[in-house]
Amino acid sequence: MSRVVKLAVIPGDGIGPEVVAEAEKMLEAVTADSDVTFEKTHFALGAARYLETGDTLTDDDLAAISANDAIILGAVGGTPGEPRLKDANIERGLLLKLRFTLDHYVNLRPSKLYAGAPGPLAEPGEIDFVVVREGTEGPYVGNGGAIRTGTPHEIANETSVNTAFGVERVVRYAFDLAERRRQKLTLVHKTNVLVHSGGMWQRIVNEVAQEHPDVAVDYLHVDAATIFLVTNPSRFDVIVTDNLFGDILTDLAGAVTGGIGLAASGNINPDGTFPSMFEPVHGSAPDIAGQQKADPTAAILSVALLLDHLGLREESLRVTRAVEADIAERDGSRTTSQTGDAIIARLQA
Amino acid sequence: MSRVVKLAVIPGDGIGPEVVAEAEKMLEAVTADSDVTFEKTHFALGAARYLETGDTLTDDDLAAISANDAIILGAVGGTPGEPRLKDANIERGLLLKLRFTLDHYVNLRPSKLYAGAPGPLAEPGEIDFVVVREGTEGPYVGNGGAIRTGTPHEIANETSVNTAFGVERVVRYAFDLAERRRQKLTLVHKTNVLVHSGGMWQRIVNEVAQEHPDVAVDYLHVDAATIFLVTNPSRFDVIVTDNLFGDILTDLAGAVTGGIGLAASGNINPDGTFPSMFEPVHGSAPDIAGQQKADPTAAILSVALLLDHLGLREESLRVTRAVEADIAERDGSRTTSQTGDAIIARLQA
Ligand SMILES: CC(C)[C@H](C(=O)O)[C@@H](O)C(=O)O
Ligand SMILES: CC(C)[C@H](C(=O)O)[C@@H](O)C(=O)O
Numbered sequence: 099m100s101r102v103v104k105l106a107v108i109p110g111d112g113i114g115p116e117v118v119a120e121a122e123k124m125l126e127a128v129t130a131d132s133d134v135t136f137e138k139t140h141f142a143l144g145a146a147r148y149l150e151t152g153d154t155l156t157d158d159d160l161a162a163i164s165a166n167d168a169i170i171l172g173a174v175g176g177t178p179g180e181p182r183l184k185d186a187n188i189e190r191g192l193l194l195k196l197r198f199t200l201d202h203y204v205n206l207r208p209s210k211l212y213a214g215a216p217g218p219l220a221e222p223g224e225i226d227f228v229v230v231r232e233g234t235e236g237p238y239v240g241n242g243g244a245i246r247t248g249t250p251h252e253i254a255n256e257t258s259v260n261t262a263f264g265v266e267r268v269v270r271y272a273f274d275l276a277e278r279r280r281q282k283l284t285l286v287h288k289t290n291v292l293v294h295s296g297g298m299w300q301r302i303v304n305e306v307a308q309e310h311p312d313v314a315v316d317y318l319h320v321d322a323a324t325i326f327l328v329t330n331p332s333r334f335d336v337i338v339t340d341n342l343f344g345d346i347l348t349d350l351a352g353a354v355t356g357g358i359g360l361a362a363s364g365n366i367n368p369d370g371t372f373p374s375m376f377e378p379v380h381g382s383a384p385d386i387a388g389q390q391k392a393d394p395t396a397a398i399l400s401v402a403l404l405l406d407h408l409g410l411r412e413e414s415l416r417v418t419r420a421v422e423a424d425i426a427e428r429d430g431s432r433t434t435s436q437t438g439d440a441i442i443a444r445l446q447a
Numbered sequence: 448m449s450r451v452v453k454l455a456v457i458p459g460d461g462i463g464p465e466v467v468a469e470a471e472k473m474l475e476a477v478t479a480d481s482d483v484t485f486e487k488t489h490f491a492l493g494a495a496r497y498l499e500t501g502d503t504l505t506d507d508d509l510a511a512i513s514a515n516d517a518i519i520l521g522a523v524g525g526t527p528g529e530p531r532l533k534d535a536n537i538e539r540g541l542l543l544k545l546r547f548t549l550d551h552y553v554n555l556r557p558s559k560l561y562a563g564a565p566g567p568l569a570e571p572g573e574i575d576f577v578v579v580r581e582g583t584e585g586p587y588v589g590n591g592g593a594i595r596t597g598t599p600h601e602i603a604n605e606t607s608v609n610t611a612f613g614v615e616r617v618v619r620y621a622f623d624l625a626e627r628r629r630q631k632l633t634l635v636h637k638t639n640v641l642v643h644s645g646g647m648w649q650r651i652v653n654e655v656a657q658e659h660p661d662v663a664v665d666y667l668h669v670d671a672a673t674i675f676l677v678t679n680p681s682r683f684d685v686i687v688t689d690n691l692f693g694d695i696l697t698d699l700a701g702a703v704t705g706g707i708g709l710a711a712s713g714n715i716n717p718d719g720t721f722p723s724m725f726e727p728v729h730g731s732a733p734d735i736a737g738q739q740k741a742d743p744t745a746a747i748l749s750v751a752l753l754l755d756h757l758g759l760r761e762e763s764l765r766v767t768r769a770v771e772a773d774i775a776e777r778d779g780s781r782t783t784s785q786t787g788d789a790i791i792a793r794l795q796a
Binding site: 175178187189190194217218219220221237238240242243244246247248249250251252253254255256257258259260261262263266288290291292293294295297298301317320321322324325328329342345346348349350352353354357358381 | 587601610699
């Protein structure tokens, strides 16, 4: 009864390859005695590849990646200010293109304050919530343009596109998740200003809420939500929000729960039509790349999300517990691979 | 050589009237011995007035308000969920209409951690920055719409409109401010996703930077900016950003600097074509309205911004110093008017 999982690995740029190496080590360790085998294909994509070949993500790349059951991604993005990357926009052309083409409509971002993690808050309380960020529409659709560019008469517009179809499916996912957690769901938007999109989000949340009478639902404007993330993060269980607000809230959430070096994420296609993609929330941090300074924890926790997504709950839990055990007793400075090894040692202990 | 300043006072809803009452007391106290007289006109606007008359902000209101030299506003917005307010949107129809019609293109929001203020951060460091938020365009223009509303085929769009004219004038203001402060300016946007508007902001900042060789300029994506606001707020001096990002960052900034009860703001029309408007960043908080529970400090600090705007620097400084002295030794709980009185006592000491 052995199972083969085809896994695309995209180490990417900057610290991406370093942290992904640790994620791969962990994946191997946690499945060593199991009947699951990972058949990995590595894809050299990102700024470095673009500079070499001029390609960001070709149709062939996409087809080859799509043929897998899941994807692990490190981080993409070249050195800021690199003149040859000026018009490239690796983020849009690679990362967002993957999310959109593979219909990753749930961008799942758990935030947890682990015992011993050095958080910035004086009184953090217990923090354990998940942001369900819409991943395929909103202000991220790339529906913008400019006229008279570079002149004093330039006008640059960006249109946020929101559909009932797109909102309902992610809202349903969030409610289902809330049912399995602490039965609390907070919609975050800016309904008093973005009345059309916000109104639709609110209406759909109200509708789906009817089917979940035991889930307590509330609403916060995005500005107020940032306040509560800092002053009272324990009030949150599941947050559901749009693509841009989710982007902002999850970096902030990372900051209040011990740093973005611990924040993992899943770009999920719940229908299973396309492979889901797991990545740390942090970026490629070119300034510390290649120096073994990056914290691989977020990448390793992304492996836990991957395993959970594949139905390997026990393995997923083991990874999370190993990370928890490591965080609880971290001290001194370690290299990227020392941290990976330490977490794996916990797993094997 | 006496000077008369015509002041429109809009107490608004919820805690608005209570905090504005303290602001007015302070204004009287600080100008008691000076040759400036404030000729005040009160405008009963907001949710309460809408429920009574059906009017939010009429042309007559606008004309009467515009005839003043400056405006003080408390807060507007009725009880959430009040069914009769459902389609009213007091925020758009009153607050944003004032900002847009009176061309308040600089939304000025200083953030300072006062000695003794109870902040949520374990190690806040010295916090003293100003967010210069664009106030008249971006995602706030109300350029949105929906089709098939309420059906599974609904599509709701919102267009962010950005002009070189609008961006350049606020960027120039921010650079001038940075010159008078610590010569540091941070542009916050999301240029890797909102490439058209973000590209224009970046280009204009680069251009204006040429005229300010001694101002150090950097750039942060809005998501990264939220991290630094929590982990290293002392790195900021002047932040310049768009309407929506500014909304989000300033609530967060309020949270990290001792609470939104201390955050003041000015909606400035630097050209002097229209009266500028000063208001606390906080909302109307209907849940604690009429109970003398609200902190009037933000409203009183808005008076300091008003005085500074009117060129009454000395008076402005006296108000700020009185607030500082009060915050340094706050304890126990006080009513709204006790706090106002305590700050005024510091002023007179
Ligand atoms: C790199 C960027 C396009 C991306 C986003 O905005 O989604 C990142 O910030 C993230 O949160 O994964
Ligand atoms: C009430 C709302 C429309 C307003 C805004 O979004 O600008 C408020 O949040 C603020 O920051 O002044």
